[in-house]
Structures are given as structure tokens and as C-alpha cells.
Amino acid sequence: MALTDNITPPAPPTSGSELWTLVRERIGWQKILLGLLIFALSLLAIWPGISGGRIWDDGPLIFHNPLIKDPWGILKFWFTRHTPDYFPITSSTFWIEWRLWGFDYLAWRVVNVGFHALGAVFLWRVLKQLKIPAAWLGAALFAVHPVAVETTVWIAELKNTLSWALFMLAWMLYLDFDAVVAAEAALRRDTIESLTATMRTGRGKKWWLYGFSITVFVLALLAKTTVVMLPVLLLLCVWWRRGKWQWADLWRTVPFFIASLVMGIITCIYQWDNASIRGYTRGIGTRIAGVGWEVWFYLGKDIYPHPLLEIYPRWVIPATQWWAWLPDLALAAVLAAAWYYRRGWGRPVLMALGGFCMVLMPVLGLVKMSYWIHSLVADHLQYLGVPFFTAFVAGVGGGLAAKYRHLRIPAVLLAGVVLTLEVGVSFYHSRIFAHPKDVWLHTLEYNHGSWGAYMNKGVAELNAKEYVKARRDLDTARRLNRHSGGISYDLGLMYLLRKDYPKARQEFITALKANKYRPLAIGSLAHCYLKMGRPEKALADLYRGLKMMPGSASLWFTLSVVLDHQGHYGHALTAVTHAIKLNPYDPLARYDRAYLLEKTGHWHQALAQYHQALERLPGFFQGHYMYAQALFKHGHPGAAAAQLSEIILLHVPSAQVNWHVHQLLARVLQAEGHPRQAQKQLALARRYQAALARPQPHHAPKVPRSPILPPTRP
Incomplete structure (x- = not known):
């Protein structure tokens, strides 16, 4: 018999407190x-x-x-x-x-x-x-x-x-x-x-x-x-x-x-x-010599x-x-x-x-x-x-x-x-990581020739709608590296946001030549074709992209945009529903589904979808506006007034948005039997209408002309 055979192992812990005591x-x-x-x-x-x-x-x-x-x-x-x-x-x-x-x-x-x-x-x-x-x-x-x-x-x-x-x-x-x-x-x-x-x-x-x-x-x-x-x-x-x-x-x-x-x-x-390193090589001698350089640098x-x-x-x-x-x-x-x-x-x-x-x-x-x-x-x-x-x-x-x-x-x-x-x-x-732009400002302070830093700084400026600065930095990145598909995509995005669709189209095509598996580039290119009056080309690109990437929620979402533009509301509803299945966390897709449900006559489901979307993205003034329109149209003026009041409380810095909001609120109040309050809202609407003649800040939000929002953000 082995000497260790007489040793009895301890019993396993039977509760959380016993486990903690054992630990x-x-x-x-x-x-x-x-x-x-x-x-x-x-x-x-x-x-x-x-x-x-x-x-x-x-x-x-x-x-x-x-x-x-x-x-x-x-x-x-x-x-x-x-x-x-x-x-x-x-x-x-x-x-x-x-x-x-x-x-x-x-x-x-x-x-x-x-x-x-x-x-x-x-x-x-x-x-x-x-x-x-x-x-x-x-x-x-x-x-x-x-x-x-x-x-x-x-x-x-x-x-x-x-x-x-x-x-x-x-x-x-x-x-x-x-x-x-x-x-x-x-x-x-x-x-x-x-x-x-x-x-x-x-x-x-x-x-x-x-x-x-x-x-x-x-x-x-x-x-x-x-x-x-x-x-x-x-x-x-x-x-x-x-x-x-x-x-x-x-x-x-x-x-x-x-x-x-x-x-x-x-x-x-x-x-x-x-794809990003094709054509970029280093000789074996350079690689071996570089080992010592890198080790001493790291130390x-x-x-x-x-x-x-x-x-x-x-x-x-x-x-x-x-x-x-x-x-x-x-x-x-x-x-x-x-x-x-x-x-x-x-x-x-x-x-x-x-x-x-x-x-x-x-x-x-x-x-x-x-x-x-x-x-x-x-x-x-x-x-x-x-x-x-x-x-x-x-x-x-x-x-x-x-x-x-x-x-x-x-x-x-x-x-x-x-x-x-x-x-x-x-x-x-x-502290520099608290704001993405600061990361690249810090990098460029010591490394002036980094095309990657210029590109990422340009993207940060693009997200902040600083288009002039973004174009300057992205152009600098392009001069330093003419083979990056990422730079082409970001430039295309900048031109798209500035409504220069031909230039945006060319940049997106260049980005896709570098890497065809870019769902956002395919979707943005389709949006360019749509704005240029070529929806058939947009659909062809989207179907080609979905054949390569059937699990891309953004491509299905963009497909719903194009189909809606063509008047195929049923097919658009199917596409956006599929996009939500792939990405149930996108509230913008839910807004679009609510809009399409309303267009196809399912207004009860549409109102429920608007409510769910607002729960996922509160404070989204376009969503409140669309929901208010639907509520008013289907006989719920009180609820519509509440949604419009939410927009007013957001203090949106746009005369055009406030003009539309107060106009609709005046109609809602008139329908509820409050003519005096309706007149006050009309007066406010006229004041904002007069303000439209004055120059607006470049960062002011735009009125939601279309409920369908194309995926133009990086």
C-alpha cells in the first residue's frame, strides 16, 4: 500500500460561503x-x-x-x-x-x-x-x-x-x-x-x-x-x-x-x-538587421x-x-x-x-x-x-x-x-485617449510623416463635421500613401457628406479595388448611384455585395433604402426586417421599419416599432418627429403633441427643424381644439422661417426630409 493512500482528500465546498472560506x-x-x-x-x-x-x-x-x-x-x-x-x-x-x-x-x-x-x-x-x-x-x-x-x-x-x-x-x-x-x-x-x-x-x-x-x-x-x-x-x-x-x-x-x-x-x-501589405516587402537582410534596432528601441x-x-x-x-x-x-x-x-x-x-x-x-x-x-x-x-x-x-x-x-x-x-x-x-x-482626435494630434506632434495619423485625424474631424480640416488631413494622408483603400473610403465619405457624388463614387470604387469586402463602401457607393439617378446600378452593386457578404446588416439596410426610393415598399420592408434580425441593436433600422410598416398599411405595428426605436435611441429628434407625424395621422393628437414637446426640450440648434416642429405642433393643437395655443406655435414657426434667410451654422442638424437614413457614417 502506498504511503499516500491513507490521506483523505478534503470534502468539496457545498456553498458559496464555504467556497470563499476555502479560498x-x-x-x-x-x-x-x-x-x-x-x-x-x-x-x-x-x-x-x-x-x-x-x-x-x-x-x-x-x-x-x-x-x-x-x-x-x-x-x-x-x-x-x-x-x-x-x-x-x-x-x-x-x-x-x-x-x-x-x-x-x-x-x-x-x-x-x-x-x-x-x-x-x-x-x-x-x-x-x-x-x-x-x-x-x-x-x-x-x-x-x-x-x-x-x-x-x-x-x-x-x-x-x-x-x-x-x-x-x-x-x-x-x-x-x-x-x-x-x-x-x-x-x-x-x-x-x-x-x-x-x-x-x-x-x-x-x-x-x-x-x-x-x-x-x-x-x-x-x-x-x-x-x-x-x-x-x-x-x-x-x-x-x-x-x-x-x-x-x-x-x-x-x-x-x-x-x-x-x-x-x-x-x-x-x-x-x-490586401493592405501586398506589394510592400522588406529584404531578409533588412529584417535581420532590424531585430537589434527594435529590441533596443523597446528596452x-x-x-x-x-x-x-x-x-x-x-x-x-x-x-x-x-x-x-x-x-x-x-x-x-x-x-x-x-x-x-x-x-x-x-x-x-x-x-x-x-x-x-x-x-x-x-x-x-x-x-x-x-x-x-x-x-x-x-x-x-x-x-x-x-x-x-x-x-x-x-x-x-x-x-x-x-x-x-x-x-x-x-x-x-x-x-x-x-x-x-x-x-x-x-x-x-x-488622458490623450479621452478624445480620439487628441491621440492623432499627439502622434503628429512627434511624427510628422505618418499617413496613418493624418488619416485617423481626418476621420475624427469627419465625425465632428469639420469637413475642411478633414479634407486637408485626408489629402495629406493620400500624398503620403497613394495605395491605401482606407484613405479612399474616408475621402469618399467626406465627398458624400458634401454631396459631391461623382467624386465620392470614384473614391469608393478605388477603395473597393483595394478590398472588395467593405460593406460600408459598397453601401455608400450604392447611395451615390441613387443620388445620381442610377438606382439600377445601386441595386446591382448591393446584390453583388450581399452575395459575398449575406450576413451584412448594413448592406440589407441600404438595400431597403434603394427599394423604398423605387417605391417597392414591401420588398424594402423585407430587407430592413432582415437587417434588424442581423443587427437588432440598430435603432435607425427600427425607425425605417416603422416608416415602411406605415407605408404598407400596418400602422398599428408601425406605432409600436416607433416606440421601441425611441426606447433604444432616446433624444433622436428625427425619430420623435416621425413618430409624432404617424401619431397625428392616425388619430392620436395628444401623444403627437408629447413627442413634439420632447423635440422642443432638446433645443435643436436648427431654424429649419424648429420651423417644421412648431408648424406640426400648431396643426396638432388646432385639431385638439386649442386655437390660441395653435396661433402661438404658428407665430414661432414664422419666426424660425424668417431666421432661415440668415446663414446657418455648418454643424446644424438637417430637417428629416426622408425617414430612411442611409449609412453614411464610418
Whole structure:
């Protein structure tokens, strides 16, 4: 009978309170509070930017992505080629979050911060397992590091934070497994201490830990494949613990290497097929020379995080010049020296710098990636490398404090100062993310040649209806990059809003040549044809687009616009109903459905639909106006007056809107038998009519001439 057979495992908890008691007893109050402190510091560090608007590709990847709004999108993400990357776990999380939060950007960012902080807590555990001094400080310094701000406030970078948390969990589980293996190996040497350790950890859970680690790692790869270097890091940790490798250690990492290889190949296929980087190549010599440049750049930003930019200048590395290879030579020299002195000071340097280089290897330019069109480096690309730097700094400081007792108090004070400084710098840096335009103004302050910054600044100005500024910035972006379909689409949108339909049409055609899977570009092009008196061409383009993307709610919505214009109200109603099924969160589509229900004689359903739409988008004056018209027309003047009063309370800064509102309100009051009040409303209507002769602000809302609203917003 085995010695461990008499040990009775504890009974599982039977209630929530018992589970909490078990967690508290196993972990301890101190660790729980320190873990919660990491979460709190992570949130504090990005607080000014946590409720900001969308950044960069948040729109196309999430908020305008038809697969996100498709009821079956959570399944389609696993089998589609119409995404920039194959990250189905991240995309499925987006799909779920969209149904939970909608356009509540604060909630999206809280989730990002949650995964970021959770990974930092796992990092703390990993550093403790590796017996690195000041483990909590190393994790906390990462959690609040200014370089991590971009990732945590950029909603689309959930792929970074989610894969990071899963990556660290897989790493932690493997180290637990490795500790059991080491304890069993010691048991075979018949030492009482190791026998006790083995009994505590338990043999039975060893392979459970191993299998769970592999499973979590596969999930991390499916969230983002930049975590592919985990098996190399696992071997590095084995060397750190035991100073050598055995064949068993290598065999245990084989499943991890296989998973990394498969997902790495899939990612390369997606990147090579990316339309944005076709024709843009870098020679192999330039790529290898650039590795040293990027590693030293990232280490420099980790040490002195200023300035931190959304897009850094794109270097031109002259690989034919001898001096271009100096950064590579310097990096190789440091690693070689650390290996030579690996029994002394070189051991922690080799662990930290080697791990830093290994985990960043997928983004150091050796493999083709789409971000090259902007820059060779980015804060979000080095996100996984920052923990190695912070762990090294904390470990060296903690080690010195443990060795020299007189340094303990100064070390604690210095650690507090550094942590406070990092929180302050991150807090200050995150303020630029409170307004999307500020992100690009800050970038252009240091990087004047960034076409991406000009393009995104132009989009922010377009959304603010600053058309002159938007055209200037988009034209500048076009001069800097004449091959971007995104710039063409944004220019087309600007011309469309300014009613220059021929120019808008040409820009949308150019955008679709660069990437035909652009539902908003197809819809906007159809709208141009409609305004140019060519509805048959609009319908042809829409049917072609729906054949490629039948799950695009925006294309079905635009189809309803064109069919309504042609007088095919029944078919238009079918199209907009299908659009709502694909995206039930779009209140504008519900307004259009209400209008079409009314046109087809289903006015009871129309009134109910108007009411539902207003619940989803309160304060939308066009919706109140349309609802009031329908109520008045079908014998509900009191309810119509209430809707018109809501518009008046909104204080819409448009004489034309107020003219229409007061005119209709006068008719409603007259029908209710209030002639004096009706006369007052007519007098107000005439006053606004007279004001129409004066110039109106360019940003004033327009009167809802048509209840159908085409999707012209980016």
C-alpha cells in the first residue's frame, strides 16, 4: 500500500460561503488584498482615458463588423477568411461583449483592464514560483507601466490582454506541473523532505495540470498568436530552476511546439493574404538587421517611456551599411557575455533579456505583418515583453535588498516612488485617449510623416463635421500613401457628406479595388448611384455585395433604402426586417421599419416599432418627429403633441427643424381644439422661417426630409 493512500482528500465546498472560506484559507488575506491592489492600480493608471471614444480599427473590427452583429457570427469566426487574422477566441469574445455592452465603451475597456490585471496577478504567481525577489513589485510595475496604456484603452486590443491572461495561466500551470515532477524526482532519491512535498502537491493532479496547461495555451493562441514562444520560455524556466535540460523536459514541450507551429502557419497565411501589405516587402537582410534596432528601441521605451505614440516613425534600415548591424552585434555581445557568466551575474540577465527577445520574436520583423505599412515598432507589439523588464528591475532591487540588510528601507521607499511615478506617467499619458482626435494630434506632434495619423485625424474631424480640416488631413494622408483603400473610403465619405457624388463614387470604387469586402463602401457607393439617378446600378452593386457578404446588416439596410426610393415598399420592408434580425441593436433600422410598416398599411405595428426605436435611441429628434407625424395621422393628437414637446426640450440648434416642429405642433393643437395655443406655435414657426434667410451654422442638424437614413457614417 502506498504511503499516500491513507490521506483523505478534503470534502468539496457545498456553498458559496464555504467556497470563499476555502479560498481565503488557501490563499490568505494578504495575497487577496495584494491581488485586488493590482486590479485597482491598473484601473487608476488609465482612468482619464477609460471612457473615451473609438480608436483606429475599433470600428471595422468590432462596431461595424457584420460578423459581430450576425446571430451566427460566433460560429462563423471559426471558418471564415474575411477577417484580418485568425483569432476566433478574441472575435467570439467581441461577439459576446457586443450583446452585453453595445456602444458602452467604458464597459469594453473595463473588460480589457480586467484581463490585463488578471494576467499581472498570474505573473506575480509565476515570479514567486521561479523564486524571483520582489515578485509582487515586478507584477505591479507591469500592470501600471505606461507602455501598457495603449493596449488597455484600445478596445480592439482585447486580443492582447485576453491572450496575455491565458498565456500567463498556461505558464503558471506548467510551472506547477514541473514542480510536481521535480518533487517526484526527489522522492526517488528517498529524502523525507521531498516525500512530504510530494504528498502535499499530490501525484494525482500532475497530468491534469499538464493537460490543462496545453489546453489553455491553445486558447491563448486562438486569442492571438504572438504567444507562440511559450514553449521556449518553458524550457528557459526549466534551465533557470535546474541549470540543465533533460530529454523528458524537451519531450513535454513537444505538444506546445506543435500548437505554436500550426497556429503560426495559419497566422502567416492570413497576413500574407492581407490586401493592405501586398506589394510592400522588406529584404531578409533588412529584417535581420532590424531585430537589434527594435529590441533596443523597446528596452529604451521601457526604461524611459517618452514620448509614447500611437504610430512611431517608420525607419529605413540600410542593411548594406556596416553601421546598420551595430544594434544586432551589441545585442549578441550582451547575450554572449551573460551566457559566459551564467553562474553569476549573467544568469538573471540571460533569463530576462533572453525571455524578452524570445517572446517578442514574432513581432521583430522576421515574419511579414500588416503593421509594417505604418511602422516597424508599436507599444502594443511589445506588450508581452514589458513583464520581463519589470521583473528584472524588481528582482535585482529585491535581491540587493535581501543581501544587504541596510538597503531594505531605502529599497522599499524607492520601490514606492517608482511605482507611484509609473502610475502618474500612465495616468497623464492616458488622458490623450479621452478624445480620439487628441491621440492623432499627439502622434503628429512627434511624427510628422505618418499617413496613418493624418488619416485617423481626418476621420475624427469627419465625425465632428469639420469637413475642411478633414479634407486637408485626408489629402495629406493620400500624398503620403497613394495605395491605401482606407484613405479612399474616408475621402469618399467626406465627398458624400458634401454631396459631391461623382467624386465620392470614384473614391469608393478605388477603395473597393483595394478590398472588395467593405460593406460600408459598397453601401455608400450604392447611395451615390441613387443620388445620381442610377438606382439600377445601386441595386446591382448591393446584390453583388450581399452575395459575398449575406450576413451584412448594413448592406440589407441600404438595400431597403434603394427599394423604398423605387417605391417597392414591401420588398424594402423585407430587407430592413432582415437587417434588424442581423443587427437588432440598430435603432435607425427600427425607425425605417416603422416608416415602411406605415407605408404598407400596418400602422398599428408601425406605432409600436416607433416606440421601441425611441426606447433604444432616446433624444433622436428625427425619430420623435416621425413618430409624432404617424401619431397625428392616425388619430392620436395628444401623444403627437408629447413627442413634439420632447423635440422642443432638446433645443435643436436648427431654424429649419424648429420651423417644421412648431408648424406640426400648431396643426396638432388646432385639431385638439386649442386655437390660441395653435396661433402661438404658428407665430414661432414664422419666426424660425424668417431666421432661415440668415446663414446657418455648418454643424446644424438637417430637417428629416426622408425617414430612411442611409449609412453614411464610418
